[in-house]
Amino acid sequence: MSDLHLALAGVGRIGAMHARHLVSTPGVGRLTVADADAGRAREVASALGADWAPDTAALLARGVDGLLVATGTAQHPELIAAGVRAGVPVLCEKPVAPDVASSLPVLELVEAAGGVVRIGHQRRFDAGYREARRAHAAGELGWLHAVRATTCDAAPPPVAFLATSGGLFRDCSVHDFDVLRWTTGREVVEVTARGSNNGDPAIGRVGDVDTALAVCTLDDGTLAVVTASRYNGAGHDVRLELQGSLGTLVVGLDERSALRSAEPGATFPAGPAHTTFAERFADAYRAEVAAFADLVRGTAGPADDLCTLADAVAAARVADAAQESLRSGAPVRLDAPVAVP
Ligand SMILES: NC(=O)c1ccc[n+]([C@@H]2O[C@H](COP(=O)([O-])OP(=O)(O)OC[C@H]3O[C@@H](n4cnc5c(N)ncnc54)[C@H](O)[C@@H]3O)[C@@H](O)[C@H]2O)c1
Incomplete structure (x- = not known):
């Protein structure tokens, strides 16, 4: 696979950090970001030479290879589902959903669709x-x-x-x-x-x-x-x-x-x-998104070390x-x- 085109939904506190790491991740050729605050998406993208989309539907319509979700927790289930429906691997910030009860339908959906979803527990x-x-x-x-x-x-x-x-x-x-x-x-x-x-x-x-x-x-x-x-x-x-x-x-x-x-x-x-946390775990966050890029590219090997949905739940x-x-x-x-x- 040639250089990856990755999507990032949510560029707030941690999303903006992931955006900085993603543009310097080996093998990531293009990054497109979106945020509910379109001005913020434009600002983060222009500072990094990335692209931006007006919303997450437009983001996924750009033919991206993988999706990183860093929105607030309440939006995680719908965005994981959107990524799975688009047929791309998803790395979503922790937690899967606000509590276990609202995480279980996500598990069922991903299992039924055969989706590839990992959760951001960077300490790994x-x-x-x-x-x-x-x-x-x-x-x-x-x-x-x-x-x-x-x-x-x-x-x-x-x-x-x-x-x-x-x-x-x-x-x-x-x-x-x-x-x-x-x-x-x-x-x-x-x-x-x-x-x-x-x-x-x-x-x-x-x-x-x-x-x-x-x-x-x-x-x-x-x-x-x-x-x-x-x-x-x-x-x-x-x-x-x-x-x-x-x-x-x-x-x-x-x-x-x-x-x-x-x-x-x-x-x-x-x-x-x-x-x-951003400074204490900077190397871990970088390694985590690099592992996700490997997973998207198909070069991760059998154990990719990223936290599975089951482990996150x-x-x-x-x-x-x-x-x-x-x-x-x-x-x-x-x-x-x-x-x-
Ligand atoms: N792994 C970690 O160490 C770690 C650290 C901090 C936060 N987090 C997790 O990351 C997530 C984000 O936390 P944060 O502190 O960056 O929050 P934040 O509020 O700073 O940022 C969230 C961003 O998502 C945007 N957003 C909301 N709905 C959206 C949608 N539908 N589409 C696109 N963008 C949307 C908001 O406009 C905002 O810019 C939380 O789930 C939190 O638990 C993880």
């Missing part, structure tokens, strides 16, 4: 998470007794965004739930969650928490703790600890970790701290369970994983 392309998965699979850590995952933003996003985000576990910790499954190869069978609101009271007024913790039990009995906060003024702090009988491996512990040591004389980490099921436990205060058991192709 981060060097540290990949090493954690490899080291655990190779037995280098022994057996795991505990897993600790944390995601802390430097500052909260706008409250208007939080009001529609589905909650901290669905919006933020879903990345941790995905890599928890992906690095350990285990399913989460029970979740107990708690949350707090010691920051801006407006976050509580829209029904969300600014900080949360979920205790997860994996199907082999291993315990995992997933924490998240909107308030880590020192920077964007994302870590995973796999604690094993032979030793502990830490993802996200380097000179740019957004934390400091309490030990006298310690100068590690020297900084500057990571600031945002499995992570969303844990997030839904955590939101439910946060609401009820009780542990929530997860049923058998959803069977999909």
Whole structure:
């Protein structure tokens, strides 16, 4: 196949970043973008030498080879369906849909149509998470007794965004739930969650928490703790600890970790701290869209490493369970994983 013509729907916060990465992805010859705000699509396209279309129907009518969806979550199902109907592979930002119930019809549609759809969980392309998965699979850590995952933003996003985000576990910790499954190869069978609101009271007024913790039990009995906060003024702090009988491996512990040591004389980490998800995971996002280009071109090989729809829904099921436990205060058991192709 000659150079690819890829389409990108939605060029807001993360879509504009994907557009920048796509125009420098090897083998991508042409990029056309669309946004509900046509002025924004034109602006992003002209800054990058890309093309733009007035809407997503016009975008798909341009004979594109693949579609990347980076609109708000509410539009994901209809745009995944549009891409599948157009017969092109789709990479859609996480999550598939606002919750699991609204994700299941997407799964059914894609299965019935034989569509090729992947979901954006970029940590699967981060060097540290990949090493954690490899080291655990190779037995280098022994057996795991505990897993600790944390995601802390430097500052909260706008409250208007939080009001529609589905909650901290669905919006933020879903990345941790995905890599928890992906690095350990285990399913989460029970979740107990708690949350707090010691920051801006407006976050509580829209029904969300600014900080949360979920205790997860994996199907082999291993315990995992997933924490998240909107308030880590020192920077964007994302870590995973796999604690094993032979030793502990830490993802996200380097000179740019957004934390400091309490030990006298310690100068590690020297900084500057990571600031945002876009900066912390820039290489992973680039590798993710490059993997999608390989998938579209047909050169990806049997395991393309992109998150499948089934895996994205499995992570969303844990997030839904955590939101439910946060609401009820009780542990929530997860049923058998959803069977999909
Ligand atoms: N993987 C990650 O790390 C990560 C990080 C941030 C956001 N996200 C996900 O990415 C998605 C977008 O988030 P964001 O922060 O960029 O949102 P955003 O609001 O900044 O951007 C969304 C854009 O989509 C456009 N849009 C809405 N409906 C459209 C339609 N029908 N056709 C074309 N464009 C349309 C909007 O005009 C807007 O420009 C969300 O689903 C979010 O969960 C993922």
